[in-house]
Amino acid sequence: MNIYEGVVEFYNQHGEGVVLNNKKPYYVYGAIIDEKIKYQILKEFKTYGIAQLIEIIEKSKNRIDHNIKDAHLIGGYDLIHMNEGEQKNFKVNRVKNDFKKIAQYELDNIEWFAGKNKFKYRNKITLHDGFFYQKNSKTKIAINDFLLSSIKWDPNLRGDIIYRQLDTLIYGTKNEKKYTSDTLFGFKFRVGLNSFYQINKEVTKYAYQFIRENIIKEANTLDLYCGIGTISIILSPFSKKVIGVEINKESYEDAIYNKKINKIDNVDFINKSVDQFVCINDTHFENIILDPSRKGVGKQTIQKIINDFSPERIIYMSCNPATQASDFSYLKDFYQLDKIVVLDMFPQTYHIETIIVLSKK
Ligand SMILES: C[S@@+](CC[C@H](N)C(=O)[O-])C[C@H]1O[C@@H](n2cnc3c(N)ncnc32)[C@H](O)[C@@H]1O
Structure with missing residues (x-):
């Protein structure tokens, strides 16, 4: 097998270093931008290839040496060889590139938040x-x-x-009904074993506080993809009325329970898919919060939100910048992007959390 030499030019979506060989990109797991490396080609595809890092000839100052055996086998340690600054560069640039490529939008003034816990953060x-x-x-x-x-x-x-x-x-297991609890901003939340709950509490607190600071206060808020009702309940003291919509029965049941134990009377939860909900409602809400799963919201639902609900403010939290950028491409003619924060919710991994704040033009 041939061994090649090259310099890492940029990162792919998963934080792998990319070297160009006859203009074709090769993805090299564990390589850092600007490093001069020796690599071996493992697999060829039409437009790219996969290569293995054989030797680092010139090492980046952003590299952290570790001796974790088989780190590359474990999903979750993909960026462990990068220092904090390099993990940030990768994440912020990935978000910039996704918005540029997918939404034809140049982001500037990107805020970054990372917690103190870089390890042992998953609950x-x-x-x-x-x-x-x-x-x-x-x-x-x-x-x-x-x-x-x-x-x-x-x-x-x-x-x-x-x-x-x-x-x-x-x-x-997946079928068992068991519960634990957590406290956020003075509210107690029941969390079912199979309900959605953010996995990094320190960063989640920052995210929810950011959402709280950016809503229009004393107004009506629609919290789409509301999970166990965390955001709805946290926003309740600052809102006239909040409606949360959630498809998963267990999360919805937790949301109803959480409303009761916190004695909240201006929040209601609806157990429906967001897509169904937006088809049968058109009430005006000043604020709409979006926090979908990785697949994003989708063109049809975004268009319903723009045309039928027409909120003054949209706050969109996402764990997938590509689908967020795609949804934003349908919003950008009607809404201006006021703020974006990239959150290091998943340190050492290539996963990224973002929040954008949009205002009606
Ligand atoms: C990323 S979580 C956000 C939950 C909540 N906002 C939080 O911060 O804890 C996404 C939630 O959307 C729910 N969900 C996924 N697809 C949905 C759909 N089509 N309609 C309504 N809810 C959906 C999931 O069950 C999950 O609870």
């Missing part, structure tokens, strides 16, 4: 017969110390076991 993990799954596969690997979470798991439990550590540790 949820899933194990399979006591093992982790290897990245992008169902091959099981044993790990003694998972660097992203301090949850103590039981290696003897069989099946797919979800662990969630908040006020108490709960664990069980």
